[in-house]
Structures are given as structure tokens and as C-alpha cells.
Amino acid sequence: MARSDLILSIVRASAAGDRKALRASVEAIVAEERSKNHHILADRLQRAMNSVSVAPPAVSSHSAGQSGKDSILETVPRQRIDDLILSLPVGEQIKQLVEEQHRADLLRSYGMQPRHRVLLSGPPGNGKTSVAEAIAEALAVQFFTVRYDALVGSFLGETNTRLAKLFDYARTVPCVLFFDEFDSIGKERGDIHETGEIKRVVSFLLMQIDQLPSYVVTVAATNHAELLDRAVWRRFQLRLSMPQPSAEALAVYLDRQLAQWPEPAGLTADLLAKKLGPVSFAEALEFCQTVRRRHILSSNNRELKAIVREQLDLWAARVIPKVADAARSREAAPPLK
Missing domain, CATH: 1.10.8 (Helicase, Ruva Protein; domain 3)
Structure with missing residues (x-):
């Protein structure tokens, strides 16, 4: 049975409406029950916590029109890893990530977490989106694609507010959270042509990615690795290159x-x-x-x-379009691992 002090903290957090403290207390009980091999109880507590998180908190009429779900496109993953044609390093590392997620309890019993952040780079049309979908299919979790049209706001601080709601929603359920064209939001903060607002968005985005639990697999894809902020590369445990096929x-x-x-x-x-x-x-x-x-x-x-x-x-006889900025494509990007 969970310790009395944790139960007391749950009651106090619920009475005060402190969702963050409530989640922390329940997660502590889940971890304690799993350490005792009480997996059925731990799973029931986890599901109950997620269902509570899904329920929208009391919000003002000003903010009620935009929830985290509004910035996400939910689809059923159908692509399978075995159906994809991947280079050996990419295929093996994706399968390792899936295995770590499936056996996360064993890793946690040794004080470790499964890897859950993947950055895919390479020219368009070579399977980055398919890899993200295949990870969701292999894990049997929901596939969330971030909608930038509903995420980026025109007013100061609006984008960060929507980002916070997006990540809060993603935490409610095991899922794959997919950022396509990640360079459009994870731009280099040292670019003198970017505004201070964009720089604040990038800083907030990286902080939110750091705080995501390991049951949320974050996959980011970019066609322009050279445009990404240098701090972005450090956030991702797997950085995989997907070039044009041989x-x-x-x-x-x-x-x-x-x-x-x-x-x-x-x-x-x-x-x-x-x-x-x-x-x-x-x-x-x-x-x-x-x-x-x-x-x-x-x-x-x-x-x-x-x-x-x-x-x-x-x-x-087709017309092949010229690359708009050939020089930019030749710039050295951070090394992929």
C-alpha cells in the first residue's frame, strides 16, 4: 500500500486544485507500486491520472477557445517499420528505441529511462514522416502531428501559451508527438534577422521538450538541418540522417x-x-x-x-526546379550521430 504521506499530499493537491503537485504525487505512488511488482495497481493509477489530466481545468472565457488539442492532428498510425526501406544504422536505432519503450519498466528498475527524442534530417520525400508514424504503430500509441497553423499566434506571448497547452495535452497519454518541418519553429536564435519573440519561443520550446516524460516519444523532422538552433541538437538522443535513397x-x-x-x-x-x-x-x-x-x-x-x-x-522531359539557395544547402550542419 502506498505511504500515508503520499495519500495525504494527493488529497491536499486535489483540494487546492494544484494539478502539478497532484501529478507528482500520483507518479511517486506509481513508481513505488511498480518497485513492489504491483503492476496492475500501478497501471490503474496511471490510467486514472491520465483521465484526470484530460479533463480541462477551469479556464477563463478568454482562454477557453484554444486548448492543446487544437494544435494537434490525431491520426491512426498504419505504417510499419518492416515495410520501410531504411539504411542499416537508421533501421537498427529505431528498433532499439522501440524495444526500450516496450521494456521501459526494466530500465526504470535500474534507474534509467528509455530514449524518447528523435531528430530526423534529410531532403523531403525520403521517409521522415513514415518513420515517425511507424514508431507510433510499433508502440501501439496515438500519433500526434503538430499543426503550426493553429500553434503560432500573432500576439506577444500567444505562441508560448499555445505551446504550453500543447505539451500539457501530449502528457496525458502515451503517444508519438511529431514536429514536421521543425526548422520553422526551432530556428537558430543567433540569426540577426529573427525577432526577439521567435527567440523566446525557441527557448520555451526546448524547455518543454526537456520536461516531457519518456512515454511521450518526440520526433522532429527537418529538411534544413543547418537552420536549426545549435541547442536543438543536444535535446535529441537520436539524431538520424535520411538522405536520398541509393x-x-x-x-x-x-x-x-x-x-x-x-x-x-x-x-x-x-x-x-x-x-x-x-x-x-x-x-x-x-x-x-x-x-x-x-x-x-x-x-x-x-x-x-x-x-x-x-x-x-x-x-x-520534365522541368527540374532549381534549388532556391544552393549555397545554403552546402553549409556544414552539426554532425549526425
Whole structure:
């Protein structure tokens, strides 16, 4: 049974409406019960604490219109880690993180916490969002994507207030909290072109990330690692680079796509990968889907191989946009581990 002083502190915190003290006391009881292998009771206490946290506190009419949930898009994760084509270091480290989360009780019994902060960097279309979703699927937890349109406010201090509510909501349940295009909010504070408000937001954001419990897995993704504040890198235990796929990886991906087609494509996945050239997984998928669309719209009266040849001709003639700031992309980013 939990100690009487902890029970007393819970009663006092509840009477005073002190949610922070209430959570701390309940967490202490949960830890004590787990140390005694009373896992059923500990789980029930944890669920009860989360349900209390979900209930919105009394707020004024001025702040009632914006809750932490308003800044989050909740989706059901469907992507699986085994379905992704990842480099060996990335795949292994993601699987290690999932194992640590699954066996968190064992780690905590030794005074350690599972890793729960991941930073993914690399050009767009190469699986950063898919990795975040796959982590949520492997852990069987909710997948929260941060909505910047509902997060960033136009008034002084408004963004920090919304950030606080967002993190309070994320703490109520085990989840994966995903920040896409993290460089848009985690910018370098030394940039002379940024306002003081942005710098305050970055400082507050980093503090909130530090305080998240280990059952909230934070995944941040960026296409521009060089724009991130230097302090951001230290906050993340896993910093993984996801570059454009190699020709071999692209061929494996295309082979999976061609296997789903009702007819032969008229060329191998290796040859198709060579013809497409250096592209992202997203671009390769779009090419395959375009071929299938044309085949479906032809009412299957045209052979797939003919449509593939036609689309490859169009692919070769496409306009490739120039990178707006090539010099910036060549700047050295902090080393990835």
C-alpha cells in the first residue's frame, strides 16, 4: 500500500486544485507500486491520472477557445517499420528505441529511462514522416502531428501559451508527438534577422521538450538541418540522417510497387530505377501511381508496358526546379550521430 504521506499530499493537491503537485504525487505512488511488482495497481493509477489530466481545468472565457488539442492532428498510425526501406544504422536505432519503450519498466528498475527524442534530417520525400508514424504503430500509441497553423499566434506571448497547452495535452497519454518541418519553429536564435519573440519561443520550446516524460516519444523532422538552433541538437538522443535513397534501395522500393501491378511493366525494377535517376521515394511512388492511373483510365485497354514507356518519355522531359539557395544547402550542419 502506498505511504500515508503520499495519500495525504494527493488529497491536499486535489483540494487546492494544484494539478502539478497532484501529478507528482500520483507518479511517486506509481513508481513505488511498480518497485513492489504491483503492476496492475500501478497501471490503474496511471490510467486514472491520465483521465484526470484530460479533463480541462477551469479556464477563463478568454482562454477557453484554444486548448492543446487544437494544435494537434490525431491520426491512426498504419505504417510499419518492416515495410520501410531504411539504411542499416537508421533501421537498427529505431528498433532499439522501440524495444526500450516496450521494456521501459526494466530500465526504470535500474534507474534509467528509455530514449524518447528523435531528430530526423534529410531532403523531403525520403521517409521522415513514415518513420515517425511507424514508431507510433510499433508502440501501439496515438500519433500526434503538430499543426503550426493553429500553434503560432500573432500576439506577444500567444505562441508560448499555445505551446504550453500543447505539451500539457501530449502528457496525458502515451503517444508519438511529431514536429514536421521543425526548422520553422526551432530556428537558430543567433540569426540577426529573427525577432526577439521567435527567440523566446525557441527557448520555451526546448524547455518543454526537456520536461516531457519518456512515454511521450518526440520526433522532429527537418529538411534544413543547418537552420536549426545549435541547442536543438543536444535535446535529441537520436539524431538520424535520411538522405536520398541509393540506386539499390530505390530498386527494392520499385520492385515492391511493380509486384502490385496486374501486368508486367516491361522492364526490371533495376532498369526503372536507372531511368528515373536520383529521386526520392516519394517521387518514385508518384511515378508508379501515375502509370496506374493511366492504366485504370484506359479501362485496361492499353498495356502497362506501353504506358510505362510513355511516362518515362514525359519524365525525361520534365522541368527540374532549381534549388532556391544552393549555397545554403552546402553549409556544414552539426554532425549526425
